[in-house]
Amino acid sequence: MDFTYTPEQQMVRDTIRDFALAELAAGAAERDEKEIFPHEAIRKLGELGFMGVTVPPEEGGSGLDMISYAIAVEELARVDASCAIIVSVNNSLVCYPLEKFATPEQKERLLKPLASGGKLGAFALSEPGSGSDAGAMKTTAVRDGDDYILNGTKNFITTGANSDVMIVFAVTDANKGSRGTSAYLIEKGMKGFEVGRHEKKLGIRASDCVQISLVDCRVPIANLLGGEGMGFKIALTTLNSGRIGVAAQALGIAQASLDEAVKYSQERRQFGQPLSAFQITRAKIARMAMEIEAARLLLHSACARKDRGESFIKEAAMAKLYCSELAVRTALEAVQIHGGYGYIKEYPVERYLRDSKITTIYEGTNEVMHLVIAEQILGRE
Numbered sequence: 520m521d522f523t524y525t526p527e528q529q530m531v532r533d534t535i536r537d538f539a540l541a542e543l544a545a546g547a548a549e550r551d552e553k554e555i556f557p558h559e560a561i562r563k564l565g566e567l568g569f570m571g572v573t574v575p576p577e578e579g580g581s582g583l584d585m586i587s588y589a590i591a592v593e594e595l596a597r598v599d600a601s602c603a604i605i606v607s608v609n610n611s612l613v614c615y616p617l618e619k620f621a622t623p624e625q626k627e628r629l630l631k632p633l634a635s636g637g638k639l640g641a642f643a644l645s646e647p648g649s650g651s652d653a654g655a656m657k658t659t660a661v662r663d664g665d666d667y668i669l670n671g672t673k674n675f676i677t678t679g680a681n682s683d684v685m686i687v688f689a690v691t692d693a694n695k696g697s698r699g700t701s702a703y704l705i706e707k708g709m710k711g712f713e714v715g716r717h718e719k720k721l722g723i724r725a726s727d728c729v730q731i732s733l734v735d736c737r738v739p740i741a742n743l744l745g746g747e748g749m750g751f752k753i754a755l756t757t758l759n760s761g762r763i764g765v766a767a768q769a770l771g772i773a774q775a776s777l778d779e780a781v782k783y784s785q786e787r788r789q790f791g792q793p794l795s796a797f798q799i800t801r802a803k804i805a806r807m808a809m810e811i812e813a814a815r816l817l818l819h820s821a822c823a824r825k826d827r828g829e830s831f832i833k834e835a836a837m838a839k840l841y842c843s844e845l846a847v848r849t850a851l852e853a854v855q856i857h858g859g860y861g862y863i864k865e866y867p868v869e870r871y872l873r874d875s876k877i878t879t880i881y882e883g884t885n886e887v888m889h890l891v892i893a894e895q896i897l898g899r900e
Contacts, residue, residue, distance in 0.1 A: 522816070524590075531587045532594060535569065539598040547599040550725035551870055556681055557602050557725055565636010569606060571614045578618065579631035585822035589767040593815075596771025597778070600874040601725035603771060607764030608677050609633060613640030613686060616702070616757045620745035629684055629704060641682035642761075643673040643705075643731055644754055650675075651887050653688075653754065658733060660689035660701055667691075667703060667743065669711070669736040677881075679729040680714045683707045686757075687733070688750045700750030704742040711736030722873035759832050761882045762839035763825070766818045769839075769846035769878035773814065776846075776853035776871045777807045783857050783866070800856060807849050814842045833895035840888040843878035850875045 524532065542560050550557060564570055572588040574580020588610060596603035617630040632638040649655035658671025669689050679685065685705045692699035705712055715730035745753050781804060784795040794800045821834035850872040854861035861868050879885045 522819075524586075527583065528587050528590060531583065532590045534567065535591045535594040536597075538563070538567065539595055539602075543595070543599040543602055547601075547725075548864065548867065548870065550599070550601065552724075552864070554724045554727075556727055557599070557605070558681075560599075560602055561605060561639065562636065564602075564606060568635075570609050570636040570639075571630075571634020572610055574614050574618055574630065574634040578626055579634035580614065585763065585825045586819050589763060589770075589818055589822050592764055592767035593771040593774065596768040597775040599725070600768055600772055600871075601723045603768045604723055604726050604765075605639075605678055607761070607768055608642060609640050611761040611764040612642035612757055613684065615760045616686060616744065616753050619756065620702075620749065620753055624741065625704065625744070629706075633684060638683035639678060639681055641676055641678045641685040642757065643676050643679070643685050643687045645674045645676075647672055647674050647730075651884055653751070654697065656688065656690055656700065658687070658689040660691050660703065660738075662691075662740075663737075665740050666737045667701075667740065669703065669705075669733040669738055671733050672715075673731040673733075675718065675881075676729050676731050677726055679731055680717065680727045685731070686744060686753075687731075688754055689733075691747055691750075695748065697751040698748045700754075701747050702744040702750045702753045703738050704744055705733075705736065705738060706742070709736055709738065720877075722870070722875070722877055758882055759835050760825070762835040762888075763818065763821055763831075765878055765882045766814075766821070766835070766838040766842040769842040769875065770811065770814050770818060772846040772871050772875045772878070773807075773811050773842070773849040776849040776868060776875075777804070777811060779866070779868050779871070780804060780807065780853040780856045783860075787857075794856065803852050803856060807852055810845050811849070814838070814845050817841055833892055836883070836888045836891040836895070839878075839882060840885050840892070843875075843885060846875035846878050847872075 568581035571580030572583050576582045592603050592607050614634050633640050660667045660669050687703050687705045691701045711734045713732045715732050718728040784800050787794045818838040821831050821838045824831040853868040860866050
């Protein structure tokens with residue numbers, strides 16, 4: 520494997536890094552504190568081609584590879600993890616399944632504007648009583664002529680309040696188990712679709728997280744994604760890809776934590792010398808840097824397998840598991856190096872620590888990642 524970035528990948532890194540520093544850095548802390556959705560930044564990212572990074576140009580996207588996508592999400596997360604997950608959801612959880620499963624009409628009407636930044640997407644699988652256990656889903660879809668009528672509640676929907684299009688999963692035939700679930704494209708303004716409670720979160724506070732209610736929501740059959748009974752296949756396929764985005768977000772948080780730890784350790788003096796001169800500090804920073812490099816290689820390996828059309832289920836799960844645990848570990852170390860200053864909002868490591876934790880939970884908890892990896896190695900029992 521060639522570990523050198525191509526000129527195109529270098530251009531992506533430089534472009535998104537410059538954008539993040541110019542457009543996101545100054546307001547990141549305020550958006551976090553006040554829970555301000557970065558509307559203008561997302562609009563500009565769409566204009567730059569980062570809302571549909573791997574979608575083919577003829578379908579509205581930039582037609583880049585997965586490593587370019589991972590680079591973009593990582594660089595955004597180094598500055599603003601909330602913005603990074605909004606971009607990740609639109610790319611991985613919305614554009615990707617539409618690219619794979621949508622009809623030509625759905626691609627023209629919905630994928631093109633989603634990939635080009637004209638619309639924003641969300642993904643609604645979890646419910647109050649079903650997270651990792653998606654088989655416990657209670658939302659129903661009943662065929663009524665040329666429509667489906669959906670009823671149910673969806674929980675923890677990232678970008679749910681600001682989305683124009685949402686992929687919603689519902690049970691069409693409870694007797695068929697996993698084959699009885701379907702996916703629907705719910706568009707803003709559809710009658711019976713309501714945004715409910717806005718969650719107050721520990722981290723990534725500039726990205727909204729809401730509850731969705733469906734009360735006799737009438738959805739045209741033209742908005743059925745992939746065919747009736749295809750819901751679980753679509754969900755699993757999508758989440759496998761989504762784990763790459765979450766891993767990249769976690770990696771960006773880890774890199775940001777290291778950057779701040781290095782900066783602070785060189786500025787802060789104790790006992791007549793900078794913290795960076797102490798052996799224990801140097802050991803902490805060396806380990807952080809080593810693990811981040813290992814994580815980046817693991818993530819890019821999963822990306823490369825996906826680009827080659829090979830199975831990447833195990834590799835994506837490994838990358839998500841390792842990068843997310845590393846994000847928490849590195850943020851904790853960065854706070855520790857800052858001492859008391861790491862615990863106050865004057866320094867960004869406090870935010871990085873709060874932002875890091877969610878990466879061990881969404882797109883499959885890390886407990887589930889262990890099960891996915893083991894199943895790929897040992898088979899299903």
